[in-house]
Amino acid sequence: MNDPLWLMLIKGVAVFVVLVLLVLFTIWFERRVVAIMQVRPGPNRNGPFGLLQSLADGLKLAFKEDMMPRTADKVVFIAAPLIAVTCAFTAFAVIPFGPEVSVFGRETLLQLTDFEVSVLLILACSALGVYGIVLAGWSSGSAYALLGSLRAAAQVISYEIALGLAVLAVFFQSQLLSTGGIVEAQAEGIPLVVGSLELTLPGWYFLILAPSFVIFVVAMVGETNRAPFDLPEAESELVAGFATEYSSLKYASFFLAEYVNMVTMSALCVTLFLGGWAAPFPASWWPAANEGWLPLVWFFGKVMAFLFFYVWLRGTLPRFRYDQFMRLGWKVLVPVSLVWIMVLAAMNIGLDSGNELPTRIAFTGGAAIVVMALIFFWPTRKPYEPPAEPDTGLGGFPVPPMDLAVPPNPRGLTELETREPATAGAADDGTPGREREPFSGNPASPEAKED
Amino acid sequence: MIVDLAQSVSTGESVAFWILAPLALGGAIGLVLARSAIHAALMLALTMMCLAVFYIMQSAPFLGFVQIMVYTGAIMMLFLFVLMLFGRDSRDSMFETLRGQRFFAVCLGIGLAALLASGLAHAVTGLTIADGPPTVAGAGGESNVAAIAESLFTSYLFPFEVVSGLLTVAAVGALMFAHVARKGEARGQKQASRERFAPGSYPGPRPGPGVFATSDSTATPALLPDGSVEQQSLSEYVPQRQLTPAEAAPKHTEGRDER
Numbered sequence: 001m002n003d004p005l006w007l008m009l010i011k012g013v014a015v016f017v018v019l020v021l022l023v024l025f026t027i028w029f030e031r032r033v034v035a036i037m038q039v040r041p042g043p044n045r046n047g048p049f050g051l052l053q054s055l056a057d058g059l060k061l062a063f064k065e066d067m068m069p070r071t072a073d074k075v076v077f078i079a080a081p082l083i084a085v086t087c088a089f090t091a092f093a094v095i096p097f098g099p100e101v102s103v104f105g106r107e108t109l110l111q112l113t114d115f116e117v118s119v120l121l122i123l124a125c126s127a128l129g130v131y132g133i134v135l136a137g138w139s140s141g142s143a144y145a146l147l148g149s150l151r152a153a154a155q156v157i158s159y160e161i162a163l164g165l166a167v168l169a170v171f172f173q174s175q176l177l178s179t180g181g182i183v184e185a186q187a188e189g190i191p192l193v194v195g196s197l198e199l200t201l202p203g204w205y206f207l208i209l210a211p212s213f214v215i216f217v218v219a220m221v222g223e224t225n226r227a228p229f230d231l232p233e234a235e236s237e238l239v240a241g242f243a244t245e246y247s248s249l250k251y252a253s254f255f256l257a258e259y260v261n262m263v264t265m266s267a268l269c270v271t272l273f274l275g276g277w278a279a280p281f282p283a284s285w286w287p288a289a290n291e292g293w294l295p296l297v298w299f300f301g302k303v304m305a306f307l308f309f310y311v312w313l314r315g316t317l318p319r320f321r322y323d324q325f326m327r328l329g330w331k332v333l334v335p336v337s338l339v340w341i342m343v344l345a346a347m348n349i350g351l352d353s354g355n356e357l358p359t360r361i362a363f364t365g366g367a368a369i370v371v372m373a374l375i376f377f378w379p380t381r382k383p384y385e386p387p388a389e390p391d392t393g394l395g396g397f398p399v400p401p402m403d404l405a406v407p408p409n410p411r412g413l414t415e416l417e418t419r420e421p422a423t424a425g426a427a428d429d430g431t432p433g434r435e436r437e438p439f440s441g442n443p444a445s446p447e448a449k450e451d
Numbered sequence: 452m453i454v455d456l457a458q459s460v461s462t463g464e465s466v467a468f469w470i471l472a473p474l475a476l477g478g479a480i481g482l483v484l485a486r487s488a489i490h491a492a493l494m495l496a497l498t499m500m501c502l503a504v505f506y507i508m509q510s511a512p513f514l515g516f517v518q519i520m521v522y523t524g525a526i527m528m529l530f531l532f533v534l535m536l537f538g539r540d541s542r543d544s545m546f547e548t549l550r551g552q553r554f555f556a557v558c559l560g561i562g563l564a565a566l567l568a569s570g571l572a573h574a575v576t577g578l579t580i581a582d583g584p585p586t587v588a589g590a591g592g593e594s595n596v597a598a599i600a601e602s603l604f605t606s607y608l609f610p611f612e613v614v615s616g617l618l619t620v621a622a623v624g625a626l627m628f629a630h631v632a633r634k635g636e637a638r639g640q641k642q643a644s645r646e647r648f649a650p651g652s653y654p655g656p657r658p659g660p661g662v663f664a665t666s667d668s669t670a671t672p673a674l675l676p677d678g679s680v681e682q683q684s685l686s687e688y689v690p691q692r693q694l695t696p697a698e699a700a701p702k703h704t705e706g707r708d709e710r
Contacts, residue, residue: 116512116595117596120512120516123520127523127524127525128523131496131528134528146535150536154532156528157532160525177596
């Protein structure tokens, strides 16, 4: 990376502009997609398809009155949104957009900067970005904001571990810590010979490191505080969480930081697991697809797919309860990651040592043990057993008697005169009335609902 | 000796040093002087950040970023987490529990500083500037990360494992301290529902404070239609406040006609 200063400036400004435009687009996109999922039009007034809606909202936010609570800690209150936005933008500097291109006659990579440990820069930025949220909540001097920031602190610390362990698997596989290097390492396909058929699987890590990919995606949503893990700003519990006391541009900065983080995490996921800017088909189909400026299309296409995934999650899933969320992080994601990394290390050592008999035995035995363990420990649900007697509670709750005869509907008396009244357990008298099961327990049981 | 070393650094490095060194020192001094525990923690975070940038400047990027992630990102965040639970307005008590504590603290502090300075002076005497960071052949060519990994997993393997064992034991110990055995069985959904519908318990939501009252403050109880206080609307944590007739009277702020 030996670019002249002017080229670095151009790239820096380009990254900034791309991020801001993507944020504006994502807000509109999210609102439109969620609207379509909820069968309503969504914002469609400002500009073609409402595309300028988020720009208008941003301008409106900027011109609102900037309020600061009397109990706020002034310096920290102002510093918090700055920290959040700075960290969010910095992380994007190491994302590779494409291969070498020529800009004004100079060959350069489509990446602001890259160095030996650039993935760690993104992780460090996301770790520091939490300071923005946590300090915002603390300095506001409000109970809701403090609760939001406490949640944010606990949430990000927990999910950072799962995220780091998922990324660790990528480091294992590529033996590299630089974003550009990892993209190049994924470019080679994996030859696979099945019988006489020769296949080339894509070398993208989401295939080889599928468990890590799943863990990364879950942890990534937790790390960016997005639905269904948006507990720090749960609007139905904490007003707006850590941002309750913020207004005007400061609030807009948090909004911006959240969406920039979404874009960055999507881009990181694409870089680490989905081949970065590589075209989503074998290179032999169209060799020119991975050269010049064209990879920008593939890269942003994949990032958009991830952004859609974020929106889809938000439109579909209800918010987690806090204990469920922590249980998922500590008791599922972290242990699974640890075990998977052990397995991966063992497999790498085994593959390096050549295809000897002990290795084969170990692999087959290990696989067999895993399958057995899965069969044994697969969580099962106890089948529902309807209670023999109705639940009368502590003696106070009125429960209908077991031999309840439902009286006829007085409004339909004239039409129903010929029919027998529908009685519970009346199937034995041979009337053509509706057949009902004898009362078998609680009225809310699935059995009772079926008929 | 140290002057010789200082003269041979590049301009960029010395500019960064003279910007960051005062910041790091200021953070350290601010840590001691800050009255609020959170401000002190933030100052410490600033110093750690500056140290991390120093590491990166010394061609140890891995160490620098791990410093940011682990110390600034995780450990300081845990500190903050605990400090935030104390409340915003808690200040350090300036009361001296030990007589003459300050005098001895200053003496010992000077002694420690002298000890550290002499040790540091011994350590840096006779140092020469290396051409670059130590590297070994890794996956991406010559790599500093691979060199760190090699020394960590060969010559320093035993100390590394001992430290990780120590940390694990400390974590388990902390868990043991924090663990509180649950008293009795956990209350299930059915049990909770039965208790809610038990005789003498009103199963519906409690009336909100301020309903039928003269104020919408949460400290104001709800009034029943006959004017008496609805006891269920009172929170045991919020001090009760009933407006006097003078307070409840209209303030004539409704509009121009009222004036």
